[in-house]
Amino acid sequence: MARNTLEAWIPEEYSSSPVIQSINQISAVEALASRITMGSDTKHVPRTAGMGVDVVSKGGAYGEDTSLNDEVLLTAIKFGKAARLAEEDIDDQVANIIQSKMIGWSKSYAKMIDNASLAVSGAANGTTIPFTSLYQLLNTTDSGLGYTGGANITTAASAGVPTYSEFSTAIAKVEGGDYFDPGNMVAIAHPAFRASLRGVVDGQQRPIFNENGAGTPDTVFGVQVRWSLGAKLSTTATAAPAGRPIMAFVNPELMLLGIRSGPESVFIDGRDGLSALTDESILKMRARRGWAYGHPAGAAILVG
Template identity: 40%
Template sequence: MAVSLTNWIPIEWSSEALQRVQQNSAVEAYARSFNMTTDTQRVLRSLGADVGTGGTYTDDSSVNDYVLLDSVKFTGQFKIDEDDLSDADSVIDTISVKSTDWATSYAVAFDNSCLAVTGVANGTTIPFTSVYKTVRTNGETGESYTADDNYVAYNGTASAAYDNLSSVVAKVEQGLYFNQSRALVIADNTFRQVFRSAKDDNGMPVFIQGIAGTPDTLFGIQVAWSNGARTSATKSATPAGNPILVVVGDTDALMRGDRLTPEALVDRARAHDSTDQTALKLRVRKAFEVSHPKAVAVLEKTA
């Protein structure tokens, strides 16, 4: 029996497609979520507060600052010959398969947009100011951050691996935005080999590979792997630039705005269309910001 689906269908978080997103996107899995009821949302943040002493109370001189989350739509579209969609089950199967395929690509593109795109955000080809761009740019007024303070360039040699990994972690753990219980390392899979070759002065590996469901760790910090953690001039589902490693002092520093959860729309051919094709559209609307540049650090493998 033929069906006509005219409304957007939410892709449930328990579905295979959404599981695929969470499995492949470190930002979706670990970043702090903010439910957005409008396209933009201000999130208050603190840049520190004054602490007085004695019996006289003094006014705090810090400013009420905020981070602006501005949502961007990620989309996908597939066209299917209606001869292949003869009944309702075929339509549902198509939604499932195509949604799952798109979810994998979206997960990589979203991580790439949040973590590793090198250009200035424009809301389209460069959706957000990435962690990489944040670390390599002077901070805003009040942030007291100088470009590249939390950046480490690593030439790829095995003998330099330990010192470089230790250095990039230290840039975050010695600051005010480090919380051991919520710290996270996000890395491209290239760093698996780098980690295995890094040993301390006693010859002990600094990377512990998780077994039986336990997470991988680096210097005691949980590691999440992401195929989006490669530099790219604009967002890409297949980034091919330099692999990067991101150290996050507290996952609250990765601020993910959820304006529109993933959903699908099926639109069959109309009488005046020139071909008998059904279109499947997929969309999700997200925002991303780093709460403070000193809360993150980046190691870039340049060779």
Template identity: 40%
Template sequence: MSRIDADDWIPVEMGSDVLNRVLQTSAVEAVGRHENMRAAVYDVPRYGAATTYVLNKGDEYVDDTTLLDNVRLEARKFTNALVVAEEDLEDANADILSTHMLSAATSYAIHFDSAALGTTAVANGKTVPFTSVYKSVASGNKLASNAVTYTNLSDTLALVEGGQYWSDADTVIVAHPKFKSVLRGIVDSNGRPIFVEGLAGTPSTLFGYNVAFSFGAITSATASATPGGAGGTTAGAAGNPLLIAGNRQHLIVGDRTPLEWRLDESVNARTDEPFLRMRARKGFAVGRPEAFGILEVTKSA
């Protein structure tokens, strides 16, 4: 096997299979508002509620008293490492490194969404990297039910549709995949399905709003690549599936360094075992918690 020159971290290219896997798996990465972080701790302005006035000719302008404040993003490092024997790389029929990179990208995507959407504690920087949407949103904007119905789905949207941060153009719904089977069977009073699954790259919709599915949309005490159990699919005692509706502009994703990898053969120089490392440094914050409504299913959907 010829030596690979990989002394530097190599960013995953736009359009690559690995990055596409992240965007397909992470709802927050795909639909959130991305901010380029120029430092490990970075403040970004969040949208306020500006007021306009009507004046007569010659009247003085009225000062807007909207509070212009910031949201703080703190970069957290998500990592993966693989040690593999050179013989396995030479003899295997499959491309071990590419296969592992895709698998690690999937795990990262779920882990990031779990941290951003469903963790139930205040951020501590490690096991709970960020204060999630679930933790940020006040109880008045949450509904809990042991079943998914037309009424409580509509009521979840109603929690925020009349609020000052609602925007039809920026509305997105993020739900755990366990909602799919239930949503397919719900119709309105005219017998029309409220959920339409996307085909050929078009997004799925619920009540006409784009909906994305994420295994991270489930309650969890700590962030994990398998929230709620193996594969992130177990509900009940291990976690309650969530449906989150709101304004995507307030799902703020901080991009400090992109998903990148490095293959290093010098680490294990006394053995024939290259060392593959992957990392991404990301931040996340909720802009306005009032911009979201949550339906929490307290038993399996």
């Protein structure tokens, strides 16, 4: 049957879209990660375990580096949802139901992409666990990279209030590694940490947490904090995780976010095709993303 509708995926414009603005405000991963353009469903991104350096005498031979060279694989996973909209609501000039649904989807997507990328436990299966999250990466031994599973994860003894020592131990895990970059380091944390951080002081009774005003990021130990509602542990990717909150100390250059497509939407008019049996149209929203963290030694997590 011939169609005369707007049934084509329309990408959101990054410069002015309220959907994009909402996602970047809520999602730490979308806002901070290194964006890798993907021309297909999968993309291999080079990763190196580093490169050594020697003193070379005048006329002497250069020593050859033996560090491991490998790659990480980004696989595009689709995050989407469809909304069935009554024609009466679409025609309502008071409330823009289509825009409202798109903004609602963007907020849920922002929380889910952070949760999937940072805090899901368990091996990736491409569906309920779309990626190997940062938490799972740090829980897994990788002999090729010389990393022992769990080494960079600190779990607070009390689920309520982590201590100064526990915060300090967690950030020290990454500060002592070869991938520490003080100019780029960011802490991504669930807002549940705000209350516990307010009372934490060092040995000289100085607060480790500075709450700053609008336009100035909060800091902990002098490191910028980016708050994320997706930064709670869960067994599957979700926009409403219910596990223990985490604070991840990361280098955004090692956060690899594959961009295959979207966010984008398609509107299917209810006046055409079989859907014409009801006065309803369908709005679909989606984004296709891949994720990997470059090296486990370049991150640390505190489980609150």
